[in-house]
Amino acid sequence: MVVVWLNQGKGSGKFTRGEFRDILRSFDTDGDGRISKKELEQALRRVGLRFPSLKVWKAMRQISPGDDYIRSEREYEELIQYAQKHWGILRA
């Protein structure tokens, strides 16, 4: 599955919202159902974004201030919207 989304991403450089969500899920490497800052950083690096740690810091400051995790459905949704607006990796 990971190979599939990487190939899709390489074609256009962009993902659908559903694909991006799958990417996030696949980077929940410790399987605790939450995306930590470190896991998110690895995901962004893997899709080829520059300065992933800075991007994660800025995103988390807005989405979940004072917390190190994306954990609720609302936060997932906000992260996807944030990625669409700021990172240019999602199809419109």
Ligand SMILES: [Ca+2]
């Ligand atoms: Ca996790």
